[in-house]
Amino acid sequence: MNPIINDFPEAFETERLLIRAPQPGDGPAVYESIQASQDDLKPWLPFAQHDQSEDDVEINVRQAYIKFLNREDLRLLVFLKETGQLVASSGLHRIDWDVPKFEIGYWVDSRFSGKGYITEAVDGITSFAFEELQANRIEIRCDAKNAKSRAVPERLNFTLEGVLRNEDVSVDGNELRDTYVYAKIRE
Numbered sequence: 217m218n219p220i221i222n223d224f225p226e227a228f229e230t231e232r233l234l235i236r237a238p239q240p241g242d243g244p245a246v247y248e249s250i251q252a253s254q255d256d257l258k259p260w261l262p263f264a265q266h267d268q269s270e271d272d273v274e275i276n277v278r279q280a281y282i283k284f285l286n287r288e289d290l291r292l293l294v295f296l297k298e299t300g301q302l303v304a305s306s307g308l309h310r311i312d313w314d315v316p317k318f319e320i321g322y323w324v325d326s327r328f329s330g331k332g333y334i335t336e337a338v339d340g341i342t343s344f345a346f347e348e349l350q351a352n353r354i355e356i357r358c359d360a361k362n363a364k365s366r367a368v369p370e371r372l373n374f375t376l377e378g379v380l381r382n383e384d385v386s387v388d389g390n391e392l393r394d395t396y397v398y399a400k401i402r403e
Contacts, residue, residue, distance in 0.1 A: 219287035219313040224348040226284070230340035233333065234295045235306070237284045242293060243274025245302040249325035256326045260362055262387050287313070294337045296328075303328040306337050308345055310355075317353035318345050322368070329364075335371050342372065342400060352402045359384070360394035369398035 227236035238246075247270045250257065257264035268276075280291040291307035303325050308318035320341055324334045338356070345351040356374055358365040370376075377399050382392040 219311075222287060222313075222349075225344075228340065228344055228348075229297060230336050232297060233303070233337055233340065234297050234300075235292050235337055235340055235344075236295070238277045238280045238291050238293050240274075240278050240281060242302075243277045244270055246277055246293070246305065247273040249302050249305070253323070253326040256329070257323055258387075260359060260365070260387060261323060265387055287311070290318075292337075292341060294333065296333075301328075303333045304337055306334075306341055308341065308349075315353060316349060316351050317355065318349070318351055319355045319357060320345075321356075322365075335368050338368050339372055346402060354400045356398045357395050358398075359386075360396050366396055372400075374398035374400050 227234060229235070247268070250264070250268065250273065254264060280289070283289040284291060289307065289309055289311065291305065291309075293302060294304035294306055295302055304322060306320065306322040309321050310319040311317075320338055322334050322338060342354050345354055354374075356369040358369075360366075360379065375398060377397050380395040380397060383395040384393045385391070386393050
């Protein structure tokens, strides 16, 4: 089946969250979250290594929307249902529609960290992938030194399938890093 004609919802909800595809006009909210979270994002994420303008982020959001429509990459923005505030960015990446399998990535706005929003979002995204996209495999990969990121799949009972030793370079380019690979599969 051609993934481009694979129809599925562009939004869904969990108990506290609205999770949806990025839309044109979301750039300012994403920009604000990045700015508020720069210190927490910089050790782990390449995009946080350089300054971006609000326009740069809006362009990126629009490109993500096009990729979503083309089913190339499914970025998802996470909002509080109660207030409409953006609390996180996540999504289904490194897609292989033949399996199908997906990798979940995520970052949280530092102002909303420690409230369980990422765990709730990842749980909801996992269910969405299994139910709506008929996923057979969901992966979460994270830097071995990123304890907060590793805690999410561990709380959600993903299986640690392996540690890829010296698999990546730290975002600052100063050292080799191990990558933890967690997964859930369709039973």
